[in-house]
Amino acid sequence: MSLVDLLNQVLDIKGVTSAAVVSGEGFIVEGVSNQGIDLGFLGGFIASGLASSQVLADLLGGGEVRQAMIEYEGGPVLLTPLETDEAQYVAVVTLDSTNTLGRARFQLRKLLPEIAQVVNA
């Protein structure tokens, strides 16, 4: 199954409005959206936001970043580092509301390992 196929499966989760895989440097590897959301914004956040989150992790002695979530007025954005062999990749998912956050997280837990596997291949 291709990365686009898997991202489309993420997009099928209730409440998800876009899904992408972004490299640690901020380049979009692949992205899908059903509301015309411009995924170009992701690069800046991944590069600076996740780097600072990792510094937070080092500061707290708490290991790696598992997930970052930003709640905007229009819905939350989930950023989950993928377990890949070498370069860092992050799965980014936007949702329409926090009401669907729990269900989306649950279903993402099943899909993210498959996405990481395809990114690794």
Next chain:
Amino acid sequence: MTLQRTLRPLLTLEGLRMVLVLTRDGLPIEMLGHGLRAEVLAAEVAAVAEAARNCYRTLGLGMPRHHRVTLEEHEVVTVALENHYLTLVLGIPSSPEVLPFLYQNTLQPLEVALGGRS
């Protein structure tokens, strides 16, 4: 009401390790708890928050209300105030009641204590 007194009820939250109030540009102005370097924590929290703010225009989802970074052993929750950020460092698993508690009990008196909106 002093900042310290406004923040003190947060100490009842399960798993809470530290509370920090900082300016938007990353300067710590009040802290409860210890064992962490407030200046470094404030600078990094502000950097994460600023990155989230910078995304909002393109994303078209409005301004960021709060963000939550989940680490292996801690969770860092940051809420945007009018001119400041409030950050909580919690142990994992953190209570799901944290954000409702903040919004119901803390944010309004904190804004008043900081001289912002009432």
